[in-house]
Each structure stands twice: as C-alpha cells, then as structure tokens.
Amino acid sequence: MGFNPKIADELEKSMKALPGYFTLKDQFPGDKGMVDMTLHFKKSGQSDNYSFNKFEVTAGKVPPTVENQQYMVISADKDKPDKFLVKNFDSPNEALDFFKKQKGTSELAVGESVEAKQNLASMKDGKVNFINPDFRQAYFSPAVSQTFYLKDGKGFSASQAANLVQDRTVFRNDMMTRDGDSYKAWIRLDFDVKKDDFGNHKFKQFHHPTYGFDMEKTLNAYKIKELAEPEKKAEIIKAMSNGDRVAVTATGKDGKETKVMAEVVPRYGKLNFFSEKGAALKREQFTKTATVNNTQSQSKSQSQDKTQQQGQSRGIR
Template structure:
C-alpha cells in the first residue's frame, strides 16, 4: 500500500468536508489493493438523510488510488436512532422459518433493494430481525403493505446526483448535500473548457431532462455578470445578526455553501422571529422557513424603504437574464 497516497487521500476527503470516518476507513480498504472500492457517508437533511457513496479507483500503472466521483441521494427517510438499522428480509428456500436478512447503512439503498425483490419480503427497521418494525412487505413480488407513516418516503424517489472530481477539486460534500435538496451554492474556482477561471452560483436544474448518464444538469448564475449580490440582498431584510460583522460574515459564508441558516428576523410588527433563511440567487431574494420547514412570506421581513426596489430587481431579471446556460462552461 502506498502510504503517501493514503496520506494524500485522507487530506483530500477532509478538505472536501466528508465526515472523519471516511478517512478512518481508507487504510483498511486500500490494504488488499482492490481495483475499486467505495466508502459510505451520511449528512442530515431537511427532509431526511443525505446518503453519499465515494468511489476510489486504482491506477492501471501504479498502486495509487484516486477519488474521481461520489454519488449523493436525498430522500424523505429519517435517520435511524442509535442501535437501529434498516433491513430487508427475504424468503429462505432452505429454511422458511429463518429468512435471509440484509442490513443497510443507507435507508435509500434499503428501499431500492426491497423494491427489486420478486418474492415474499419485508422492509423493516430495528435493532434485530426479532425486534423489527415492518415498514413495507411484499407477497409474490407485489406490495401488500406500506406503513402509513412511511408512504411518503417509499413512493417519492430519492433525488440522486453524481458529482465528479478532478485533482481534489469540485463541489464539496456540504455543497452537494445542499444541491440535492434544491439549494444553490457558490463556486469561485470553476474553469471554462478553455481553462479560463470564473465564479458562479450553481444549482441542479430539476425542470430540464436529465443528461445521458442520469444526472440533473447544472444551472449557473455567473458572478458578477448575473448581478446577484449576496450582501446587498441580505441588507434588504431586517435580520438582527447582520449588525454584528462577525455573525454577518458567518451567515454569508454558510449561504455560499448552500446552507439554510437560522436567523432572528423582525416582522412587520418589529417582533423578533426565529426563522431559517437561504439565498435564492435566481430571483435575488432570500427564502424564509419556520422550524417545520414551512415557507414564510419574505415581504414581512423586508425593510420598508427597500421593499419596492428589491421586488423590481427580482422581477426585472426574470428568466430572460438567466445567463447561467452559458455554453462552453463546465463544473
């Protein structure tokens, strides 16, 4: 095993923002020198867990490995509690009293595996098969039961996207987790096909047909061409934390990563309200949500003197100024 390569990969996954367990699992996966191996990771999401699968490929000319892509899936499945796991139980032809059990770190993978079963099977959650909660079941390959609290997660497919990396550069884990949750992130290290650097806000385009590899296309809002100014947009709202330069900087940094940030906003009655805010560069606005994820009317938090100006700015851009398609650009 190439120890320099191991050290480099540990730094790479750390710089990309993956959880420490990814770096911890690298050595044991590299030791047997397989041609390819994967490591799983998870991030919390607003609607459920965000699963990540990192792909490491061995060079054909040496014993070094590269992380060239990772797959991300965001569903509506809540994370498991401690000591519980998702499992699929299938019929054991050799012993009908003892079903075959396969466990999963990823609830989204468990659902996908269960849906492919042709015979009698169960999708369950629990510490063991003996203390399981049945979430769904099949008889002769057809669903005959879906837990009512699990139906939304089961019938609404997870949003999936593959993110590609080159020399450790690309969308980081935090950005990717936000993008599959329909949020926009800022990249200042992008390159055109001709090798020219540029900056842009980027989101996944869920309105267009996927590409030939099953990925959502990217929608870009170039900076400064498109005209979205995060600081000016923030200043158009009555947000208490903006009075503190350090907190304002933290909020801006988090929003560039695509985070939904908790802030204290003042409504029309000048009462403080704790809300979650996220940047929406497409319309030069912020969106606000309560603790339950329900969208709030942004107008109640706008500064009176800027209200009309900010509305006009968002409407004036519209779709006609969405220069993000820009042919010749890549991410």
C-alpha cells in the same frame, strides 16, 4: 473535500490490500432524511497510487434512525420456507431501494432487532400490500441522485453536493471555461429539464457579477437580527454561499423575533424561510418593506439566456 474524518481512516485501511477499485460510504444529515454519498477510488495501472475522481450523492425523504435502531429488509428464504433472511442497512435510502426491488414476500422495517421492529411496508409475491401511513410520503417521494466529478482534487465539496441535491444553490469562485479562463458563478441542479445521457441532472449557472445577484443587498431586505454583528453577518454570507440552510433570528411584522432557517435563492434574488421543523414560511412577513426589492434580477430578465449557462454534468467540476 469536506467528508467526515472517518473516511480518511477507512481509506487508508482499504488501500493497504491494493485492490484495483473500491468504494467508501459517507452520510450527511439532510432536511428530510439522510444524504448518502458513495466515493469511488481507482488504482493506477502503473503504480500504487489511487485516484478519487467521482462521488455519487443521494437525497431521499426516508427519516434517519434513532440510536441503536437500523433499517432492515426481511425476506422469505426460498430454500427454507420456515425461515427468513434479514439484511440490515446503515442507509435508509438504500434500504428502501432494496425493498422495492424484491420479487417475493418481503418486509421493510426499522428497529433494534427483528423482534423489536416497526413495519414500514410489506409485499407478497412482489406486490406491495401494506405501507405504514406515516411512511407513505417517504415511500412515494423519489430520491434525488447525482454524480459529481473531480479533477486534480477540485470540484464541489461534500457539503455543496449535499446542498445541490436538496435543490439549493452554491457559489463557486474557481470555475473554468473550456478555454481555461476563470470565472465565478452561482450553480444549481436544473430539475426542469431532461437528465443527460448518464442519468445526471444538468447544471444551471448564474454568472457573477453579470447576473446581478447581490448577496448583501438581498440579506439587508430582511429583518434578521444577526446581520447587525459584522462577524455573524460574515458567517451567514459564507454559509449561504456554500448553499447551507442557516439558523437566524427574524423579526416578523408583529415585531416578534422568531428562530427560523433561511437559505438564499440567487435565481430570484430572495431568501427562503423555514420553521425549525422544516415547514415553509412566507418571506414577506420578515421583509423591511412590503415586498423584497428584486430589481437586481428583473433588470437582467432580458438577458438571462446569456448569463445563465447550462453545463453538462460530466463537464462541470
């Protein structure tokens, strides 16, 4: 499933005690912060076998810590007014969520220790009275969460799930209809419609090849240096199909080469470009023509309702 290797060691240790249920934590670097993952394991009622049927993924905008630093929530001790309770977090998203749920006097900070910390936000009597200006965007930007379900070890991989909660699109060639027929589709989370009854975003699917998106044709509309080498081109196609944001060398209208990040947007038959620091760039400056030839999507505009299907988040794997 593509989780970090450490998960296998933690899984083995956790199973030895034969608990009925347990979770493991994993993290992936995201565009604007860490992507947190919680894996759920349940023991069979008839044997010592464990099933892994779902994992939750959360992408926020809280920046990761540097080496030797931790996020911490420092709260007043009700029983000892002159003392404080300190809770450390490996996950920036969990630290922020925990802080927002506090009711008394509390502080969200980051640093090597309580003595060497930077105050990010604080509250008194449950009301926030300070937010560090550099932390405001992360504080007020809601995290995106989604639960991904597995069946017989099949479903979205860890990296695909991380890409989906960051509003990217992934390609799956192993999808199945309710009748058991296989099909291929580009899939993204639909942030434009109401969540389902389980608090998950619904999926929007663009069936392949009926939707008409052509990866190679789309790539060739841009001046990307790596596309001239077959092996590198194949690597780019594979990574973008996984939903990855890929580092490439693009040539602008001024003829200068620039290191940028690119991701595919099958919905519109285009690529999105970003600077190495994550700032959005105008794609037109890297096209071979004035505008990207998007007839592949336009020709399908009359039949999108038939080729785009929304799946319930608990039904798609």
